[in-house]
Amino acid sequence: MKSQTVSINDDDAFITLLSVETNEPFHVDLLHFRLVMGTLAIDNEDLDSDIYLALGLKRLGKGAIGTPRILTLLSSLLEKSVQKNEMQIETVSAKVNIAIFHGLRVPTISIRQYIDRIFKYARCSPSCFLVAYIYLDRFGQQTDVLLTSRNVHRLLITSVMVAAKFIDDTYFNNAYYARVGGISTAELNRLEMKFLLSLDFRLQVSINTFQRYCLQLQKEGNQVERPIRACGIKESWPSKSDTQCAPTIAR
Missing domain, CATH: 1.10.472.10 (Cyclin-like)
Structure with missing residues (x-):
């Protein structure tokens, strides 16, 4: 893996990596990082794969917004x-x-x-x-x-x-x-x-199971992408200061 660990943000559950080649930081979901580090067959292409970025499991920078x-x-x-x-x-x-x-x-x-x-x-x-x-x-x-x-x-x-x-x-x-x-x-x-x-x-x-389900969701996304965009819904990440949790119903 051509990167080194910089920091871990427990609030977002993302790990920040620094690319050796470009010296640019990027952020990866902690679970994906653990899976990669624990599997010798995984290479840098998997870590940088577009599917993880598309699903919101990986972010290009801290300024990224939007619901995963x-x-x-x-x-x-x-x-x-x-x-x-x-x-x-x-x-x-x-x-x-x-x-x-x-x-x-x-x-x-x-x-x-x-x-x-x-x-x-x-x-x-x-x-x-x-x-x-x-x-x-x-x-x-x-x-x-x-x-x-x-x-x-x-x-x-x-x-x-x-x-x-x-x-x-x-x-x-x-x-x-x-x-x-x-x-x-x-x-x-x-x-x-x-x-x-x-x-x-x-x-x-x-x-392998994780990636298979990612592909399944990505396939689903290709089918619903246009209807979602047509709705014009503006989404954002939850604010860290928003700690109030009002009860809902699941009865």
């Missing part, structure tokens, strides 16, 4: 999955939920708003959302549970929290995540344990 693109793509993918599953449920007898994750009512907050809220207040690294999606996929394979509008919010807050604990250097406790997610601490504790047991505690994500 991975949040938009993930919300779009989950929304499509929920719509497809609920259409399937209407026509066939399908196993749709594990009772503990199934809410009594559909939350009024959308998947996109919920993901943005988690990112804003939990301040976990963008890679947490990709790893959380990998966990959700594993959860579905292990349990045959389908994502629906009644369980997706609980599964999201649980999977992101578990991912943050596993890959980030710093993270908030369950009580804080419960407040962000709009559920009680006791309930989130139960959700976390059920989620981990369903995954058989398999939380490790290989570099």
Whole structure:
């Protein structure tokens, strides 16, 4: 790797590297850095790959603004999955939920708003959302549970929290995540344990798996890019001074 470590910003969960060739700093998500450093087969081209930049897992400078693109793509993918599953449920007898994750009512907050809220207040690294999606996929394979509008919010807050604990250097406790997610601490504790047991505690994500899911999200992005731009939504990174966390609902 033709770069050397300069500093680590725990607030953003990004590591700053200094290019030996250009002497210019660039920023990489801590998870991606750990994966690269722990895999001998990864070279500098992988570290500088456009896909990580496109998904918001890598930034070119501290002045970069905007919500990581991975949040938009993930919300779009989950929304499509929920719509497809609920259409399937209407026509066939399908196993749709594990009772503990199934809410009594559909939350009024959308998947996109919920993901943005988690990112804003939990301040976990963008890679947490990709790893959380990998966990959700594993959860579905292990349990045959389908994502629906009644369980997706609980599964999201649980999977992101578990991912943050596993890959980030710093993270908030369950009580804080419960407040962000709009559920009680006791309930989130139960959700976390059920989620981990369903995954058989398999939380490790290989570099090949990480890259495969990145490509999947990038492919999704190519399909939704025009509609997103047409909306004209102006996005920005959460302010570090914005520490207030008002309760939401996931009931």
